[in-house]
Amino acid sequence: MTDTTSPDRITRLHAYAEAAIIEDDALVGARLRGEELGAPAISPATGALLSLLARTAGAQHVVEIGTGTGVSGLWLLAGMPATGVLTTIDPEPEHHRAARESFTDADIAPGRTRLINGAPSDVLTRLADTTYDLVFVDGNLLSYPAFVTEAVRILRPGGLLVVNNASAGGTLDDPTATDPRTLAAREAATIVADDDRFLPAIIPVGTGLLAAAKAH
């Protein structure tokens, strides 16, 4: 009988999940801008899953931490209703300029995106409690505990928290890894795991997604 848990098979399945997603010209352009500016984007399969989650959550009001050049934003917008608004935060003005180009290329109406340039930890504290349908956390791993704490606060009941790079680049499950990035990713996961209002799951796509639904 085939061993469905063999490392080879899992690696092939991951490769298939990524290769099965064909990105359109706007996404390809956004990804290229990210490579040029050193802002690595989520993987295609992660993007497809973000769209799926946004659509199933009926996400009208979405917050993204770590805009980059707009790859994850485009995937989120693709799953949101046409009236949905993406609020996306990044400290780098150059990344926001590139993301604006990406959104324009994809014919995203200007009113559908709110790009806030600033330190995400500061900007997040200004967002209202229990308002947002979905919060996508990306960007600086060291700040994940602060981001997740704020995300928990601003999500509405029934809202969805999605944390990118939940494996901290693959070190999270290594008990000997005690570097600050791994510790921060563990702390962020623990905040969610210890909060009885959340139903979490780790999804092995890209570098790992932590998804958690807030109780109604």
Ligand SMILES: C[S@@+](CC[C@H](N)C(=O)[O-])C[C@H]1O[C@@H](n2cnc3c(N)ncnc32)[C@H](O)[C@@H]1O
């Ligand atoms: C990995 S890229 C984001 C990629 C984007 N989410 C995507 O998939 O298209 C990380 C972004 O986080 C931003 N960033 C830098 N420092 C940050 C911080 N302290 N907090 C949050 N984001 C930060 C960077 O400017 C960069 O645009």
